[in-house]
Amino acid sequence: GQQVQQSPASLVLQEGENAELQCNFSTSLNSMQWFYQRPGGSLVSLFYNPSGTKHSGRLTSTTVIKERRSSLHISSSQTTDSGTYLCALEPGTGSNRLTFGKGTKFSLIP
């Protein structure tokens, strides 16, 4: 089965609402990484989060290893937040092979 499952596949919110994106994993984890991708654009790293909670502006990432999940919270979402958000698992085996989820397509209604 898929090692990294991301949900929801797509999310449409009104501007100003909060968004919660989830990533569940089934293998050993060294770290979970969250990326942002604009249509036709490169990936930008948002968080490198082995465990616990990290903040960056309106973004918060929480990784709970024993529950095999990581989340990305976007508060007071803005139209510029639109795009695809991807989580990627760095395995606990020492390999550099990142395993990506399929992504969440996030759209804002003004």
Add this chain to the structure above:
Amino acid sequence: EAGVTQSPRYAVLQEGQAVSFWCDPISGHDTLYWYQQPRDQGPQLLVYFRDEAVIDNSQLPSDRFSAVRPKGTNSTLKIQSAKQGDTATYLCASSFDRGVSNERLFFGHGTKLSVL
């Protein structure tokens, strides 16, 4: 500091044609990755190098795909005889931490390939 540069940005081929993608990583980065991202999917690692050495190419279809990084700087990914299933965006990424982790990983804009 210049980012990861890829060319071309777009490529359209007929099945059976060959194509090469080029990547210039951030100066000084020792580790370079090639990912394939089909439409509506996450990127999937094809191959990665540390300096000029291939570290992992287990997911590279070796019958038609090849990748080189001869001087440990720029890299070329080549598809010898493209198939429609190769339609995807090909992303290059680089990092400098002796490949210890992916924490400081930088991606290029990718090359969008369409095989008709």
